[in-house]
Amino acid sequence: MAEGYAKKYTDYEVFSAGTQKSYVNKNAIRVMAEDGIDISSHTSKTISDLKDKNFSKVFTLCSDADSKCPLIFNGLTTHVGFQDPPSLTKSLKDKDEQLKIYRKVRDQIKKFILNIEEYI
Numbered sequence: 001m002a003e004g005y006a007k008k009y010t011d012y013e014v015f016s017a018g019t020q021k022s023y024v025n026k027n028a029i030r031v032m033a034e035d036g037i038d039i040s041s042h043t044s045k046t047i048s049d050l051k052d053k054n055f056s057k058v059f060t061l062c063s064d065a066d067s068k069c070p071l072i073f074n075g076l077t078t079h080v081g082f083q084d085p086p087s088l089t090k091s092l093k094d095k096d097e098q099l100k101i102y103r104k105v106r107d108q109i110k111k112f113i114l115n116i117e118e119y120i
Contacts, residue, residue: 001106004032004039005113017045031102
């Protein structure tokens with residue numbers, strides 16, 4: 001979600017990656033589409049997929065990413081933790097309740113991206 005917002009609202013070259021490959025969550029795709037951003041073509045990447053990139057700033061966004069992500073960016077990293085919607089919703093059967101959580105985190109991420117200059 002952060003990559004989608006950053007590509008729309010900033011001029012930065014942005015990449016999203018995790019500690020392991022996964023998939024782009026269908027609930028994330030849905031709630032981003034509700035806000036006019038299509039992330040359905042985004043792909044899951046790992047940090048090693050981006051090893052040839054030269055970063056000037058790195059943000060870790062998942063709530064526990066600051067403790068899980070490898071410290072390979074030599075002081076370029078700022079942690080801004082957001083709750084992980086898939087973890088929060090895995091036991092919920094009600095789709096509307098799941099989407100409510102995704103929307104809440106989406107809105108928090110959007111606010112962060114719109115104010116990203118404060119963190120750079």
